[in-house]
Amino acid sequence: MSAPERIPPRSVTADTSLAELLARGELTVRGRIREASNAALFCTLALDGQEASCIYKPVAGERPLWDFPDGTLAGREVAAYEVSEATGWGLVPPTVLRDGPYGEGMVQLWIDVQAEAELLALVEAEEPEPGWKAIGLADVGEGRTALLVHADDERLRRLAVLDAVINNADRKGGHLLPTPDGRLYGIDHGVTFNVENKLRTLLWGWAGEPLTAEAVDVLTGLHGALTGPLGERMTALITPAEIDATRARVDALLSTGVHPEPNGEWPAIPWPPV
Numbered sequence: 001m002s003a004p005e006r007i008p009p010r011s012v013t014a015d016t017s018l019a020e021l022l023a024r025g026e027l028t029v030r031g032r033i034r035e036a037s038n039a040a041l042f043c044t045l046a047l048d049g050q051e052a053s054c055i056y057k058p059v060a061g062e063r064p065l066w067d068f069p070d071g072t073l074a075g076r077e078v079a080a081y082e083v084s085e086a087t088g089w090g091l092v093p094p095t096v097l098r099d100g101p102y103g104e105g106m107v108q109l110w111i112d113v114q115a116e117a118e119l120l121a122l123v124e125a126e127e128p129e130p131g132w133k134a135i136g137l138a139d140v141g142e143g144r145t146a147l148l149v150h151a152d153d154e155r156l157r158r159l160a161v162l163d164a165v166i167n168n169a170d171r172k173g174g175h176l177l178p179t180p181d182g183r184l185y186g187i188d189h190g191v192t193f194n195v196e197n198k199l200r201t202l203l204w205g206w207a208g209e210p211l212t213a214e215a216v217d218v219l220t221g222l223h224g225a226l227t228g229p230l231g232e233r234m235t236a237l238i239t240p241a242e243i244d245a246t247r248a249r250v251d252a253l254l255s256t257g258v259h260p261e262p263n264g265e266w267p268a269i270p271w272p273p274v
Contacts, residue, residue, distance in 0.1 A: 021047050022096045022107055027056060029101055038062050038073060038190070039102070042110070057190075058105035065191070067198070070239050073190030074106035079237040080166050080189035081108075083246070086225045087218045089158045093177075093185050097237070111185050117178035119156065120202065122146040133205020136269065150205055155184035160203040161215045164260050165222065165249055166192040170270045171201035193242040197263055200270045207261040211253065223250050 025045030033040040039061020045052045062073045074097055081095035095108040121132070125147055128134045132149040139145055150156060156176075163171050169191040177185040191198070211219070225231070226247045234243050253260070262268035 018052070018094055018109070019096075021045050021050055021052050022054065022094055022109065023098055025050075025052070027054075027100045027107065029056070041102075043100075043107075045107075053110035055108045055110060056100050056102075056105055057108075058100060058102035060103045060105075062190075068191055068194060070242070071193075071237070074104070075237040076192045077106040077108065077189045079234050080162075080168075080192050082230060082233055082237070083166055083222070084162060086222055086230045087158075087162060088221075089162065089218070091155075091159050091162055091184070091186050092189065093187065108187070111177045111179060111187070114178045114180045119151045119153065119176055119178065119184075120173045121149050123149055135202055135204050148202075150202060152205065153184075156203055157206055157212065158215070159184065159186050160201065160206055160259060161211065161218070161253070162186070163201050163203065164199060164253060165219075165246060167194050167198055167245070167249060168192050169194065169198040169200045171203060172270050172272070173202055193238045193246060195241050195245045198266055199260060199262075200267055202269060204262065204268065206259040209259050211257055211259060216254065216257070219250055219254050223247070223254065226250065 022045065025047035028044050028046070029041050030044060031042045033042060033055070039058055041056045041058070043054050043056045045054055057074055057077070059072045059074050078095050078097045081092040084090065084092035093109045093111050095106060097104065098107055100107065122138060123129070123132075123146060128147065128149045131152050133152050135148040135150055137145045138148040159171075159176075163186075166189065168189065170188065171186070172188075175186055175188045177187060179185065226243070231243055231247075
């Protein structure tokens with residue numbers, strides 16, 4: 001995802017909280033993200049002299065999906081943020097559901113990316129080098145294949161756990177946003193929370209491996225949160241059946257104690273992968 005030219009500078013101070021700015025700021029459309037399959041608008045927010053850049057995805061611009069017939073992409077995007085916040089990992093940019101110039105939609109803080117960060121690679125080898133995890137073989141043309149790998153990075157591993165919880169059906173490389181301050185965000189969570197297992201991701205490097213002690217602690221806390229305030233907030237965003245399925249996925253991860261593996265009933269890797 002690339003921003004239009006002449007992005008206004010982002011500045012948020014303690015005088016106006018980021019949550020207030022996202023929820024109540026005046027939303028002005030500056031351009032459209034052309035690579036997006038649904039309407040995704042680059043905007044600025046302004047409130048009490050403060051400004052931020054953001055992405056606005058109106059519900060009116062969503063294309064119907066036969067395999068995600070319930071709810072909205074926008075609602076699921078906000079639900080993914082709520083779950084991310086409950087983990088304490090902060091893996092999804094601040095996201096709200098609010099009115100905008102084209103009606104209700106998702107508004108998410110724009111993230112500036114460290115372009116040179118290497119999280120994915122194609123290598124001419126049968127096994128990944130130390131510091132990398134294998135995803136699988138990729139066709140590189142002319143009858144040749146190469147090994148697709150991702151970094152053995154604790155930030156990616158946390159994101160893999162989050163994706164397993166929210167049942168992310170579209171974790172592509174372009175949805176990974178490393179930042180200059182060392183953080184990593186995941187974006188584009190519109191196809192998540194399905195009742196059926198639809199996990200499609202590039203982050204299969206830990207499949208079948210034991211969850212970290214940190215992940216087990218986080219999942220244990222998430223189990224309690226989903227039966228309390230978090231679950232209540234999510235009733236306005238996704239269906240009761242999807243909330244029940246999310247609880248079941250958390251329980252399954254805690255029961256098995258390992259990262260999930262592809263089940264063979266659904267394509268394991270999204271297309272295109274980047």
